[in-house]
Amino acid sequence: MAGRPPAGRLGRRLGAALLVVVTALASGCTAEDAAPKNSKVELSVFWWGGDRRAELTKKALDVYTERYPDVTFKFTHQGNAGYFDKLSTEAAAGNAPDIFQIDDNYLTEYAQREILLDLTDYVRSDVLDLRKLPAGLAQSSQVTGRTVAAAAAENTPGLIYNKSLLDRLDLPEPTIGMSYEDYLDWAARITERSDGKVYGTMDPSADYKALWVWLRSQEKELYRGRQMGFTESDLTRWFELWAGAREREAAPPGRVTQPANGGDVTKQLVSTGTAATSFVWSNQLSELQKLTKDRLEVVSYPGNPAAQWARASLYWAAFRGTRHPETAVHVIDFLVNDAVAGEILGTERGLSANLDVRRAVEASLTDESMKQSVAFETTMTEKFGAAPVPPPKGHATIKQLLIQAAESVQFGKATPRAAAAAFISQANAALTS
Incomplete structure (x- = not known):
């Protein structure tokens, strides 16, 4: 099935894939949307940041398209100023990007406004795998017990x-x-x-x-x-x-x-x-x-x-109204957990959230200051307290x-x-x- 990501992660048990279909039905998409098929999908992706972040993000998502040629991306990025005003306006009109960057300033507010796709069942079925993230970092993606995003990177x-x-x-x-x-x-x-x-x-x-x-x-x-x-x-x-x-x-x-x-x-x-x-x-x-x-x-x-505590410097989230929820979640999983994507993205948003990917990235670092940051974060991992709940609106x-x-x-x-x-x-x- 080249061209379209399978239901669930690559090589996942059939039972997990079937659970995703049930999840997709519960979230409002059809079984046809959730099932693997060869049809063209374009996902819009929105983030803030400078030219370097844009270059690396596009490069990582190009790798995804190389693996799944039927999935392409429409990129939009800008500076931090006005980013959430634009995102809020688009969400209110029902045409927010399929995938977007968010931080803890707005995570709770956007979850409460039902802008964010509920990822809880995708996590339970391992379509979105958060098991390689520090426990506090995975927990920080939850609002009122629901997983509403995935940490893009970690800092403290x-x-x-x-x-x-x-x-x-x-x-x-x-x-x-x-x-x-x-x-x-x-x-x-x-x-x-x-x-x-x-x-x-x-x-x-x-x-x-x-x-x-x-x-x-x-x-x-x-x-x-x-x-x-x-x-x-x-x-x-x-x-x-x-x-x-x-x-x-x-x-x-x-x-x-x-x-x-x-x-x-x-x-x-x-x-x-x-x-x-x-x-x-x-x-x-x-x-x-x-x-x-x-x-x-x-x-x-x-x-x-x-x-x-281990804090998510930024999160990846999906729009609740996306027409392709499972594909969007699969892309988020790729950005968080894939080693190739991790090495491309490096430390631009912070340290890799996935600990295995972080070790791979650390081995490839040439910037001495970034090596120090990674070493410090590793030292602190054993000392961190429990993560607080995300800040309120x-x-x-x-x-x-x-x-x-x-x-x-x-x-x-x-x-x-x-x-x-x-x-x-x-x-x-x-x-x-």
Whole structure:
């Protein structure tokens, strides 16, 4: 049956293929749609990202078409700005792409709006195989118990630090499990020994993922259903922690920190030489390394490493209204689990979600920074805690509200308690609107 992917994965038992047909019927397509046949299928695929991502994604899907000539693709990609506005408009009109990229900012919202194809039965029948993904990564694709996407790649928070600077100052490197108290003492020594030319740490008080990891180290979460999972008192302590770091000059003043608060890699303080560390995603090490001649390395955020988890940097999802659900799912399975596809896609979206594919990709890497990222993620795999449920609808708004609240403290416009109170009120309102 060259030309069209078989029901289920290649070589799957007939029983699994039959189960897929039942699943397809339940999801609204016909048995004829689900059955193997030689008919031309064109699937539309939509993602955001730069030219390099587009080149690699197209190349991987060309391999799929080589194997199954009856399945071709219509590609569309753009920058992140406006991506979800366009996707939402197309979904409302019933003509969303068959397969598209999504992240945890919108995963829950799109699942609740019934835009995403329910993949649960495809996973049960192994049409979509998630068994080679870390358990937390597979779990992160679920909303209210349903699998609604598949992780395209993995990352986790990473504290990127300037090793060359530490060598010059004859200071030790940060370590996994370092307490926040020890971390800030260490950072203050950097500022002092560099005569104030470099601050020991960036101030991540505006960064939701830094706050989330800090909360998890205290057995709390960023969210609890459709409410914030922490109190005004918790957030006050978080803001006070970094206000103290600024006061002792372990961290820079607000005017220095502000450009980095939005997450722009080119403005991170470890790459501009303003601070010895930046709180980012571990897979951003390679991008940051290109911006400085000093050697950068990565370690976990301060605190218990079990507060971190294997996070899907991005997901692949299918449109609930696709005319070819099984073929779309088969393509997603290919992008996640196929070794050839994995080697083509490399680490552009993050580390391969499939652990076997990740090992194959790691062996082919030539970028030393990416090798470090993979090695770090591998080390952390045994230390990760359970993955939290995907953020609720409104997560993107919450991130912006946190930046506003943190900056009001960074610039002395509000006390930590006043900023925390304003944030909790606004955030809970945003989540329930």
